[in-house]
Amino acid sequence: MKVPLLDLKKQYETIKDEALQVTKEIFESQYFILGPKVETLEKEIAAYCSSTYARGVSSGTDALLISLMAADIGQGASVITTPYTFFGTAGSIVRAGAVPVFADIDPDTYNISPKSIEKVISTMPKTEREKLKGIIPVHLYGQCADMGPILEIAEKYKLIVIEDAAQAIGSEYNERRAGSMGDFGCFSFYPSKNLGAFGDGGIVTTGSDDFNEKIRILRDHGQDPKYFHQVIGGNFRLDALQAAIVSIKLKHLDTWSQARQENANRYSILFKESGLEDRVQVPYEKENRHIYNQYIIRLEDKRDNLRAFLLDCKIGTDIYYPVPLHLQECFKYIGYKTGDFPVAEMAANHTLAIPVYPELSPDQQAYVVEKITEFYC
Numbered sequence: 469m470k471v472p473l474l475d476l477k478k479q480y481e482t483i484k485d486e487a488l489q490v491t492k493e494i495f496e497s498q499y500f501i502l503g504p505k506v507e508t509l510e511k512e513i514a515a516y517c518s519s520t521y522a523r524g525v526s527s528g529t530d531a532l533l534i535s536l537m538a539a540d541i542g543q544g545a546s547v548i549t550t551p552y553t554f555f556g557t558a559g560s561i562v563r564a565g566a567v568p569v570f571a572d573i574d575p576d577t578y579n580i581s582p583k584s585i586e587k588v589i590s591t592m593p594k595t596e597r598e599k600l601k602g603i604i605p606v607h608l609y610g611q612c613a614d615m616g617p618i619l620e621i622a623e624k625y626k627l628i629v630i631e632d633a634a635q636a637i638g639s640e641y642n643e644r645r646a647g648s649m650g651d652f653g654c655f656s657f658y659p660s661k662n663l664g665a666f667g668d669g670g671i672v673t674t675g676s677d678d679f680n681e682k683i684r685i686l687r688d689h690g691q692d693p694k695y696f697h698q699v700i701g702g703n704f705r706l707d708a709l710q711a712a713i714v715s716i717k718l719k720h721l722d723t724w725s726q727a728r729q730e731n732a733n734r735y736s737i738l739f740k741e742s743g744l745e746d747r748v749q750v751p752y753e754k755e756n757r758h759i760y761n762q763y764i765i766r767l768e769d770k771r772d773n774l775r776a777f778l779l780d781c782k783i784g785t786d787i788y789y790p791v792p793l794h795l796q797e798c799f800k801y802i803g804y805k806t807g808d809f810p811v812a813e814m815a816a817n818h819t820l821a822i823p824v825y826p827e828l829s830p831d832q833q834a835y836v837v838e839k840i841t842e843f844y845c
């Protein structure tokens with residue numbers, strides 16, 4: 469049996485007719501960038517994410533960058549984030565001109581730990597604390613970070629909160645949607661996300677009139693009106709085609725998220741039955757709505773051998789992420805070293821993503837767990 473980590477072709481079958489129809493419409497209109505399709509998507513996403521506004525941008529990474537720019541966080545500033553995330557989170561901080569300050573993660577959820585944030589801030593010298601302007605919590609794998617205490621910390625130290633919700637569209641924390649809790653919510657439409665386009669794309673949500681307007685201007689070179697520039701922005705525009713595809717998929721998103729949750733529940737039962745509880749730790753799910761962009765297991769030992777074995781069995785897996793950001797070559801100049809964030813380092817060495825996409829069949833799941841059991845027994 470073959471079990472890929474993700475099978476987008478199956479999903480495409482369900483939206484093919486609509487997608488081809490809208491592609492034809494856009495090709496015939498020759499209206500490719502921003503415009504009515506993007507505006508429609510912006511209204512739909514704002515409503516879906518319980519946010520006042522949404523602005524389409526070129527990618528999830530650019531959503532982060534433009535949010536930092538809109539909040540005027542750049543040269544001389546620092547921003548707290550997690551060392552255990554996709555590179556773009558911290559890369560955007562540096563591209564904005566600021567410095568990332570890492571705080572360790574919670575071993576249960578792999579999300580940034582409010583306790584570590586508080587510890588990092590309270591042990592900063594006063595001059596460093598004055599530079600601190602923001603926090604970027606990441607809702608990793610589709611589960612919201614512990615936003616209650618994070619928002620309290622932000623309030624206490626007057627920090628802008630940018631939610632990196634690239635993996636978490638529709639997930640909830642105490643019934644609040646991802647992207648509606650901070651000053652900004654950043655989403656990605658990269659094809660492998662739960663709501664993926666047919667190329668690159670992203671969107672920023674915000675409840676602020678001021679930030680909404682700034683993003684609108686910054687995403688098109690800062691021009692307002694055309695050819696008059698009071699600020700320097702960039703080309704962060706979203707294509708009509710990507711927006712139209714995302715609008716079509718959005719109608720299916722809740723069904724797909726529910727299928728992912730059902731698959732996650734099925735894995736938990738299968739792993740329990742397998743008797744592997746000492747060796748394989750399944751995801752820890754809080755009360756909140758988890759949308760399982762990834763299903764991550766933690767392995768006591770032999771993670772890399774298991775991965776090679778599964779590859780031989782034609783089961784797709786991946787490691788998110790093998791090198792925590794504080795240990796990346798390009799961030800060496802900041803001065804972090806091995807041992808600084810033990811939980812993130814443990815996660816990098818012991819976790820593995822296994823297939824959880826909506827169209828995965830119960831048979832395929834049983835096969836995955838059977839092969840993992842075979843490997844360890």
Ligand SMILES: *Cc1c(COP(=O)(O)O)cnc(C)c1O
Pocket residue numbers: 527528529530553554556557606632634635655656657658668669670
């Ligand atoms: C995918 C992702 C991004 C970047 O999104 P792109 O659209 O690929 O630029 C940022 N942060 C996280 C956590 C992601 O998973």
